[in-house]
Amino acid sequence: MSQPESALAEAQGGGRAPESLAALAERHGLRRAIARPSMPAYLRQLWDRRHFILTYATSRNVSKYSESMLGQLWQVLTPLLNAAVYWLMFGVILGQSKQIDNYPAFLITGVMVFTFTQRTVISGAKSISSNLSLIRALHFPRAALPLAYTIQELQQLGYSMAVLVLLVLVTGEPVSWLWLLIPVVLLMQLVFNIGTGMFMARLGAFMRDMNQLLPFITRTWLYASGVFYAIDDRTKDLPDILRWVLEFNPAAAYIEFMRDLLIYQRFPERWAWVTCLFWAVFALIVGFWYFWRAEERYGRG
Template sequence: MSTVFEQRAADVADPDAGLSPAELAAKYGLTISGRRPSLIEYSRQLWQRRFFIGAYATAKLMVQYSSSKLGQVWQVLTPLLNAAVYFLIFDLLLHISKGIPDYIPYLCTGVFVFNFTQAAVLSGTRSISDNLGLIRALHFPRATLPIAFTVNQLQQLIVSMGVLGVIVLVSGLPVTMNWLLIIPILLLQATFNAGLAMFMARIGAKTSDMAQLMPFIIRTWMYLSGVFWAVNSVADKLPHWAGTLIEANPALIYIELMRYALMDSVPASSLPHHVWIMAVAWAVIGGLGGYVFFWKAEEEYGRG
């Protein structure tokens, strides 16, 4: 050690000289760097960043198709093309539509609503690893990222819902009071999706392989969620426990509810049992569970 250092040490000699570093830290109220705040403090910080969440989601929406010539038109084209592909395969080629009235709005509702969950999960999984620069540069509660991505997907879904409204009307279905149910259904699904996005964000941040695996898991989930066919016709043939399990699927519940809200031809009797209780339960369990799970590893994001 050089003489300079010793000279400095002599300069520092003051009332605090006898204290150990830990005691000195305690005396001046310093805390261990990068330690996770309490859940309440974390929620307060998150609430403070609500403008950031909104602005980030909107900014993402604006730039999403900025490199393509058609630009924002893709916002509407993407869901339409998606529905067209499934219509080609499941209606024209496989004739799965037999026995389902108004198959086109039925299919489109399923595709659009499931797509919201799918996109939220996929972008949530990558939300930490894709934003390492931002995470390492600025201090903010990291949960803002998966939440902002979910809000971004919700904005896109609202565009899709406009398209869907037109499809429903063109199919000859009437506008009913049930359309008002769209708002609570979207809010419940968005809460559930945000929780799921946060859950996957933590897993995706630790295991980067997850981003490769997710598309397969999501596809399996999609086929189980009655996007293309009426699951209750299958569930009735299964043992009771398996049928209950299939009907408890949150994606299925939100899709069925949305169909019930939008389409006059879908009766309340076709919905799974206790469907509203399940929709609220999934939103609360998914939302809160994902939030707490994400917060538990808050100090570890962006490390390494």
């Protein structure tokens, strides 16, 4: 008989009130098999599994289009086809191309940047619920899954950015030293996406209706992010608070930052730096903490 079991039997046989199993386990230094580790320990576990995260993301990226004829080309074709539809609707029919200089580059930049965040949010919401068998079979930090999904979207963005730069050049924009700052804005957006993906991963794990609501939420976010129009021009007659909300929108901030570098050839203003950096840090801290708090609940029930 083990030491905790003998202690419990002794307590019952001696007529004393039996000690609870939780208290007994704590007194003898026993811990739950799936207990949430401390934040520093959790971060170390994630770092130790960095190769698994990268490999898992890459394998998902390769297999995603393996059965289609065009394969990995769909990573670029999908946002380009969406941009073509938006150009027809907003640029031609609604006349935005007459009001905004180089509207094709303006539109494609907005679509590419927003698609990176949109895909991360949607895939992050499914990262736990779609991998329950893996979670129940293996012990690993669950944050590895939304992290892998975000890295997968980052890999797809690499192809899209190459095409975006080429299209911007084709539309007549010159190469500028400001393009050296493109990795900076992408890094801030990546950090924001990691935090947002983790936040959505927990919501998607316990709110099964979230996956049905997300298409409507992201579509509304798309229309509010200035992908098809210039926010400062379209909101000049609106109340200041509404203009501030639209401009403080993280997706709009990253889009405008990228347009400043690629199209307008100007150094982004201070508010753009502050807004993009704020959303990156805020989303990472809140999203990671929110996900970590439910670590021991994923895959149960």
